[in-house]
Amino acid sequence: MNTANPTRRADVRAELHAPATPLVRLASEPYYHATGDELAVFEAAARSCLPVMLKGPTGCGKTRFVEHMAWRLKRPLVTVACHDDLTTADLVGRYLIVGDETVWMDGPLAAAVRAGAICYLDEIVEARKDTTVVIHPLTDSRRALPVEKHGEYIEAPHDFMLVISYNPGYQSVLKEMKPSTRQRFVALDFDYPDAEAEARIVAHEGGVDAATAAKLVKLGGLTRKLKGAGLDEGAGTRLLVHAAQLIASGMAPEIACIAAIARPLADEADTRDALDDLIRAVF
Amino acid sequence: MSERKLFAHELEARLDEVLLLSLRQRSAEGPAALLEALPRAMQERVLHWAGVAAQTSDDLGWLIASLAAEQAAGLGPRLDDWVRAGLDAYDRSGLAATRRALNEFAEAHRTSSRHSREGIAFTAIEGRLSRFLHALDGRPLKLVSGPRAWTDSETLWLPERLEVAADAPGNRRLYKGIAALLWAQTRFGSFNIDPEPELERWPDREAALAWMAVFEAMRLEACIARELPGLALEIAGLRGPWPPELAAAADKLAQAQATAADSLACMAEIRTVGAGDTPTFPHIGAIDPIAARRVRAARIARELAVVRRALNVIAATDTKAGAADNPDYPPLAAEAGMQAVDPQADLQGDLSALPPAAREAAKSLIQDLGEIPPEALHPAGPGAWQPVAGVEESGVVSVTTRPDAFYDEWDYRRGSWRHGWCHLYEMKAPVGDHDWVDEVRTRHAHLIRSIRRRFEALRGEDKPQRRQFDGEEIDLDAQVEARADRKSGAEPSPRLFIHRRRIERSLAVMFMVDMSGSTKGWVNDAERESLVLLCEAIEALGDSYAIYGFSGWTRTHCDIYPVKRFADRYDAATRGRIAGIEARDYTRMGVAVRHLSGLLVRQNTRHKLLVTLSDGRPDDYGDEYRGRYGIEDTRRALLEAREKGIRSYCVTIDRHGADYLPQLYGPAHYSVIDDAKKLPQKIAEIYRKLTG
Numbered sequence: 001m002n003t004a005n006p007t008r009r010a011d012v013r014a015e016l017h018a019p020a021t022p023l024v025r026l027a028s029e030p031y032y033h034a035t036g037d038e039l040a041v042f043e044a045a046a047r048s049c050l051p052v053m054l055k056g057p058t059g060c061g062k063t064r065f066v067e068h069m070a071w072r073l074k075r076p077l078v079t080v081a082c083h084d085d086l087t088t089a090d091l092v093g094r095y096l097i098v099g100d101e102t103v104w105m106d107g108p109l110a111a112a113v114r115a116g117a118i119c120y121l122d123e124i125v126e127a128r129k130d131t132t133v134v135i136h137p138l139t140d141s142r143r144a145l146p147v148e149k150h151g152e153y154i155e156a157p158h159d160f161m162l163v164i165s166y167n168p169g170y171q172s173v174l175k176e177m178k179p180s181t182r183q184r185f186v187a188l189d190f191d192y193p194d195a196e197a198e199a200r201i202v203a204h205e206g207g208v209d210a211a212t213a214a215k216l217v218k219l220g221g222l223t224r225k226l227k228g229a230g231l232d233e234g235a236g237t238r239l240l241v242h243a244a245q246l247i248a249s250g251m252a253p254e255i256a257c258i259a260a261i262a263r264p265l266a267d268e269a270d271t272r273d274a275l276d277d278l279i280r281a282v283f
Numbered sequence: 284m285s286e287r288k289l290f291a292h293e294l295e296a297r298l299d300e301v302l303l304l305s306l307r308q309r310s311a312e313g314p315a316a317l318l319e320a321l322p323r324a325m326q327e328r329v330l331h332w333a334g335v336a337a338q339t340s341d342d343l344g345w346l347i348a349s350l351a352a353e354q355a356a357g358l359g360p361r362l363d364d365w366v367r368a369g370l371d372a373y374d375r376s377g378l379a380a381t382r383r384a385l386n387e388f389a390e391a392h393r394t395s396s397r398h399s400r401e402g403i404a405f406t407a408i409e410g411r412l413s414r415f416l417h418a419l420d421g422r423p424l425k426l427v428s429g430p431r432a433w434t435d436s437e438t439l440w441l442p443e444r445l446e447v448a449a450d451a452p453g454n455r456r457l458y459k460g461i462a463a464l465l466w467a468q469t470r471f472g473s474f475n476i477d478p479e480p481e482l483e484r485w486p487d488r489e490a491a492l493a494w495m496a497v498f499e500a501m502r503l504e505a506c507i508a509r510e511l512p513g514l515a516l517e518i519a520g521l522r523g524p525w526p527p528e529l530a531a532a533a534d535k536l537a538q539a540q541a542t543a544a545d546s547l548a549c550m551a552e553i554r555t556v557g558a559g560d561t562p563t564f565p566h567i568g569a570i571d572p573i574a575a576r577r578v579r580a581a582r583i584a585r586e587l588a589v590v591r592r593a594l595n596v597i598a599a600t601d602t603k604a605g606a607a608d609n610p611d612y613p614p615l616a617a618e619a620g621m622q623a624v625d626p627q628a629d630l631q632g633d634l635s636a637l638p639p640a641a642r643e644a645a646k647s648l649i650q651d652l653g654e655i656p657p658e659a660l661h662p663a664g665p666g667a668w669q670p671v672a673g674v675e676e677s678g679v680v681s682v683t684t685r686p687d688a689f690y691d692e693w694d695y696r697r698g699s700w701r702h703g704w705c706h707l708y709e710m711k712a713p714v715g716d717h718d719w720v721d722e723v724r725t726r727h728a729h730l731i732r733s734i735r736r737r738f739e740a741l742r743g744e745d746k747p748q749r750r751q752f753d754g755e756e757i758d759l760d761a762q763v764e765a766r767a768d769r770k771s772g773a774e775p776s777p778r779l780f781i782h783r784r785r786i787e788r789s790l791a792v793m794f795m796v797d798m799s800g801s802t803k804g805w806v807n808d809a810e811r812e813s814l815v816l817l818c819e820a821i822e823a824l825g826d827s828y829a830i831y832g833f834s835g836w837t838r839t840h841c842d843i844y845p846v847k848r849f850a851d852r853y854d855a856a857t858r859g860r861i862a863g864i865e866a867r868d869y870t871r872m873g874v875a876v877r878h879l880s881g882l883l884v885r886q887n888t889r890h891k892l893l894v895t896l897s898d899g900r901p902d903d904y905g906d907e908y909r910g911r912y913g914i915e916d917t918r919r920a921l922l923e924a925r926e927k928g929i930r931s932y933c934v935t936i937d938r939h940g941a942d943y944l945p946q947l948y949g950p951a952h953y954s955v956i957d958d959a960k961k962l963p964q965k966i967a968e969i970y971r972k973l974t975g
Contacts, residue, residue: 087755087783088755089754089755089756090755094754094755094756095756095757097757097762097779100766102757149756218510218511222418222419222420223418225417225418225419225420226414226417226418229414229417230414230417269410269411270410270411270414271410271414273411274410274411274412274414274415274418277411277415277459278415278418279513280513280514280517281415281463281511281513281514281517282511282512282513282514283512283513
């Protein structure tokens with residue numbers, strides 16, 4: 001019988017729960033191609049300690065924009081991908097047991113507030129409704145995070161900034177944000193960049209020449225017209241970059257596009273075949 | 284089946300039987316004589332189809348039988364497709380069209396069967412092709428099948444079937460090539476110039492149009508090559524090299540600045556040197572400038588009105604807002620767009636001042652005219668400003684006559700769909716007597732109380748799950764135990780946390796209520812009472828639910844009555860509509876299932892349930908829907924619903940329900956209540972079992 005074992009096991013569990021550090025400091029500049037005045041607006045919001053909401057379809061550069069801004073403002077970044085079982089404790093923190101003691105463990109949001117980081121809640125509408133409410137005190141003049149369980153009231157330093165994103169394209173009543181939440185944010189609309197800019201992005205990120213990038217962007221534009229006519233959403237810039245990367249690694253463009261664009265977008269036979277036709281038409 | 288051929292007198296008797304000819308004083312002698320020569324299997328197919336057609340209409344049956352007798356031998360294995368094409372034409376436009384369609388089909392079959400090839404039917408490629416065209420730039424085109432390939436610049440007709448290439452992929456490519464060139468006619472301005480002066484100089488108009496189609500195809504192929512090189516390569520593969528005498532024209536028309544006028548110039552050239560035989564290419568459809576330009580003119584007039592109205596509104600609001608320092612703003616914004624000759628050339632910025640509908644109209648105008656005509660850009664000023672009217676208003680007027688939706692119906696005898704067969708109207712649900720609901724609630728007060736109590740216990744809420752590996756809170760009991768275990772030397776459990784899991788019911792229920800004439804009287808009362816009790820119960824549960832009544836009178840009058848939409852509350856107005864549910868006409872169930880499952884599937888819940896309250900089997904006026912046809916169609920509709928993630932359940936007071944319900948809903952997915960009076964008592968319990 002080994003009496004020491006349980007303690008060690010608890011230690012192991014504590015380690016399992018303690019993420020090494022949720023704070024990311026970006027060393028090099030993440031590539032981002034500005035398409036409007038989003039850089040200026042974001043910087044102004046950061047100076048004025050205002051929270052920011054990014055709206056836009058999937059794969060159009062929201063996450064990359066936040067990374068770029070974190071690098072630009074030289075602030076650490078905490079990213080949380082929201083899901084429908086995300087609880088308040090997952091964001092704020094909880095007690096863990098280590099041996100015979102309880103140890104408080106900051107959640108990513110609390111960690112970000114303490115460190116004066118940018119906290120990015122990706123796809124906020126996916127989170128449980130009651131969870132969204134914990135960000136409210138952080139988004140008004142209080143700028144503080146009450147941590148009831150720990151009996152603490154963390155006031156946010158000047159550098160803390162809350163950024164959320166959501167995709168208004170999901171036309172679902174349940175996945176809409178409450179006005180009481182929406183109206184706390186400075187909002188930036190994101191859309192696919194115009195063809196020229198998008199081609200530059202695809203060429204840069206995917207490592208392909210300008211002509212191939214232009215064709216991929218042309219294809220992306222065609223698939224976006226199928227939104228609502230077979231597709232829920234057209235190919236985002238991210239998918240185009242994936243296809244470009246496959247091409248850059250030596251695959252034939254047609255095969256790369258079918259694998260990276262057509263197949264991820266559609267299961268239904270007619271739409272899938274139509275996408276294949278479009279790919280062949282462009283290349 | 285024996286292999287022996289049926290003799291003429293036997294065939295005559297059989298035809299007489301399926302077509303009821305003696306009643307109509309017709310004789311099957313002629314057809315029977317022709318059919319005698321066919322092999323037995325073929326004879327049986329003809330008899331089968333004659334019977335199927337006769338179920339739709341006696342005349343149709345006679346037509347199929349008599350034409351089949353003449354043409355069956357030539358059609359061979361394509362007989363089934365031939366009949367289906369005929370039935371489809373009958374559904375769409377009646378008997379005369381059926382005769383035409385059947386003859387055309389047989390004719391097409393004769394010409395193509397000279398060389399046996401692997402053809403492709405339009406229906407097999409329709410879905411794929413329409414999505415393909417939709418994705419291409421420019422105005423959306425409607426895709427339909429017709430005797431020849433051409434476009435009027437809004438609709439694109441393609442042949443019913445292609446058998447030109449040796450194999451199916453080849454024919455598929457050919458379909459795509461034809462469609463792409465026709466799309467290009469509308470996209471790259473084939474109709475932006477009036478070709479009549481040139482056409483009139485030709486002695487033979489048909490030949491002139493054929494030449495015009497060829498020259499335009501040369502030009503358009505080059506246009507396509509600039510945007511979609513892969514597609515242009517495929518088209519080039521379909522045609523092979525141009526004939527040497529046309530190569531010079533093809534080069535000239537391939538230049539980037541070539542327009543439809545250059546094609547007409549080429550026509551003039553070839554006319555003066557003397558045009559030989561028109562070359563024919565399988566991938567080049569017909570061109571009909573008169574029809575296309577008529578459609579185009581109507582469209583331009585319509586869209587000009589839309590753009591002008593939008594600009595007027597902008598001008599008026601601008602002036603009202605006091606933007607006196609910038610009075611030219613709206614016209615300038617659109618004029619910038621006017622210079623853009625390429626409709627794709629970033630219009631967003633220039634036309635962004637326009638509302639979406641007007642923006643689409645403006646883009647379409649640029650596609651037609653190359654610019655927005657100057658007269659549209661100068662709004663008449665605030666004096667002429669009118670509140671947005673016209674288009675919207677006419678829309679409202681037409682609502683009363685146009686069905687809200689069309690639904691396909693499954694015909695098991697044909698083994699295929701009848702497209703757009705059912706016309707669905709969403710009607711306003713009448714409001715009934717409020718006192719009646721109050722009376723029911725008082726009469727069943729005790730039952731309602733007990734239902735609510737039982738149902739509240741089911742309500743979804745946070746349930747702490749104890750002794751978890753992981754969770755938001757520490758489970759103190761588990762921790763104390765673990766500590767004690769460790770002190771005593773036993774191995775403690777590592778499950779020390781409480782996880783709060785929200786047990787969400789996440790359920791949306793659609794009640795589909797039979798309002799057929801047979802429910803008149805106590806069945807209708809029982810239905811309404813049941814709904815009141817159900818509402819009370821579900822309100823206690825907090826599930827999302829809707830109630831729709833359905834009734835109808837033939838396929839052209841399928842009515843849906845929204846009693847309670849998902850967004851409606853259970854308030855006095857809803858209660859009034861429940862009281863207002865009344866017995867009406869018939870029970871065409873398939874279309875109701877399709878419409879309501881379409882509404883249900885939009886609910887963002889994990890589980891979706893469609894509950895039918897009914898008093899009998901599917902039925903409609905006329906013999907057709909009654910019996911197996913209606914059951915098969917309903918079954919099909921329920922299967923489609925299941926594919927969308929909807930589970931169906933049926934509560935019926937038809938004592939014979941067990942005969943057909945297992946086939947429709949599956950073995951354990953229905954309840955038969957033998958006495959309508961018991962329905963209100965039982966319904967809540969059924970619902971609890973169903974969703975607990």
